[in-house]
Amino acid sequence: MKETLATKVSKRKTFAIISHPDAGKTTITEQLLLLGGAIRQAGTVKGKKSGKFAKSDWMEIEKQRGISVTSSVMQVDYAGHQINIVDTPGHEDFSEDTYRTLMAVDSAVMVIDSAKGIEPQTKKLFKVCRMRGIPIFTFINKMDRDGQEPMDLIAELEEVLEIDAYPMNWPMGMGKTFQGIYDIYNNRVELMHPEQNGDNDFLPLNEEGEIVGDFPITTSSIYTQAMEDVLLLKEAGNPFSEEAIAEGELTPVFFGSALTGFGVHTFLDAYVDFAPSPGPNKTEEGETILPSKEELTGFIFKIQANMNPAHRDRIAFLRICSGEFKPGMDVTISRTKKKMKLGHTTQFMADSRESVESAVAGDIIGLYDTGNLQIGDTLFEGKDAVQFEALPQFTPELFMKVTPKNVMKQKSFYKGIQQLVQEGAIQFYKTYHTEEFILGAVGQLQFEVFQYRLLNEYNSEVEMTPMGTKIARWIEPDDLNPNMSSSRNLLCRDRFDQPVFLFENQFAMRWFEDKYPDVKLTALL
CATH class of the missing domain: 2.40.30.10 (Translation factors)
Structure with a gap:
């Protein structure tokens, strides 16, 4: 029987993975691909010596640095669903790419390092998710290493991000004493070392929340402590609400270790149960x-x-x-x-x-x-025109003059700049009078990646001269007067030929506003 369009759409789950650098975002992506049978062996981001690189880090500079600077898109079939995974850049200098990516997904998975807790970049990206009201699933990673107390992590999650949290499972110990997770949602215990408990990966719990059967883990004080913590959570914690998850008001929290793959399967099973299919x-x-x-x-x-x-x-x-x-x-x-x-x-x-x-x-x-x-x-498709809401754009803060080192290779220089600025990470300007090339970016790493790619992908070596921070403001073409330009407010054109001023500082911008009160200055987001 042929599937209807509605049935096909209902099987789609599209999410972005967001986190601070080094929280384990790319590693958990690898494990998800492994579980879906998309790859046979998970790579490791820190693969410089072994030559084994993360599957989702395909750009050469990512492999060299061990960081993600672009968004990768991957598809995997799992439990009757097609899951579309978007692995976003973790580095804050590439947050603009991540912001736009968050416009193209239906939910987000937030990966948090158990030792570091909520970090600034995570907070920024999280706010974009809240702004869109998309469901957020939290995976607290690296439980096989010593980190913060789980109760403190949950409290920080709720206070800093201003969202209610519901632990779907609870860690039993951490670091060298990590025994596994007490799975509240599935009413079972998942063991890190099944060989110590009759080769059982999972042990069921009775109505009192105790392990059914006589196993060595039941004599452990770590297991007993986890039971007490869970009892407290059930009495004083937030109630589970599928509706609140769907509205982005409650985040289900999972503990585990992406590097060992522990807890990822349990997370993915719950994710496909509660993550939304595509909406309007x-x-x-x-x-x-x-x-x-x-x-x-x-x-x-x-x-x-x-x-x-x-x-x-x-x-x-x-x-x-x-x-x-x-x-x-x-x-x-x-x-x-x-x-x-x-x-x-x-x-x-x-x-x-x-x-x-x-x-x-x-x-x-x-x-x-x-x-x-x-x-x-x-x-x-068809005759009825459609234009979706505009995607966010961000005003750059750092600027560089860029010139080719070899005048004979100007053709490849122009082609490289034209193609790379269209990716949206770097903005391009030409000075109004002298037509010098200027690049604008949110962070320094963007310039380094740009310079690297010009050389390696277009064989164009360039000189980059820092101009420092500037305040970019656009004006209407009708208000343009070339005599407005000076060393403190440099008049340029952007790649769409729109006039833009690069102001030296706030004082220079205020001086301009006082001198030309009828000229409206506009920033991007």
Whole structure:
């Protein structure tokens, strides 16, 4: 019997993994892929010596540094669902990529290091999730190492992030004494060392919450302490509410160790039970587009150049919001009103890919693009035009002048800059009078990655001269007067040819506002 569109959509679970660097985000992604049978062996992010790298870190610079600086998209089938995993950059200098990615998912998994607790980057990303009201699932990682007390971690989670927490399971010990988890939701104990307890991975609990049967673990004070903690949680903690989870008001909390894979299976089983399938999306006009709408709609939330260095390709990531994708179908780009045929498309397993035969709402597919698409573009099928709400953009704070070292290689320099700025991590400006090239970014690492990729992907070595922090403000073209430019408020054009001032500091901006009161200055988000 042929599946309906609604049935296909209901099987989709699309989530982003967010965390602070080194919390274990990429490692847990590996374990999820392993459980879904997508890979045979989990890589390790710290794979410099062994040559074994994380599957989701495909860019060379990520392998060298052991960090994620791009978003990877992966699909895995699990328990009758298609799970779309988006592994986002952990480094705060690439938070803009992560913010946009959070617009393209239906839930988020927050990974927290048990020793470090809530870190600044996690807090920022979490706020975006709350703003969108998307469900958040929390995995407290590295329980096989010494960390903070679980009760303190739960309290910090609730106080710092202002969300209610419900522990789905509870750790029995930590570090060298870590025995496993007391699984509140499934009414069982999951053992870290089953060989010490008759080779049982799980032991059932009776109505009193005690292990059924005579096992060595029952004599452990660590198990007894966990039982007491759980009793306290049941009496004084938050009640479990599926509705509150769906509204992003309550986060289910899981403990485990991504490096050993312990607790990840239990987490994933609960995730597919409670994570939402794709929901409606809003257009700029305030209309709601349901996933069940027959015509295909979707938006571009990410563009990545040179995912395959051998072919110098450029991939635009499309989040499908409604309808069903079929190869060869025609769609319209809302911004340009141009039609395009969706012929050559791909699905990802980080650095490997395969052609897409069918995709529905919730799925993320890659479109091979020759430069027609931009981040934020809406694609729609049929005659009824659709334009989804704009994706967030951020005003850069750091600026660099950039020039090619070899004048003979200017062609590759221009091509590299043009393609890399379209990915959205770096912004590009030209000074109004002298047409010098300036790059703007949220963080220093973005410049380093940009310089590295220009050299390695476009064979263009560049000089980068720091300009320090500036305040970027856009003005209406009608207000433009080239004489407004000075050393303290540098007049430039952005890559869309819009006029923008780079102010030296707040004082320079206030002076400008006083001198030109009729000129409106605008910042991005």
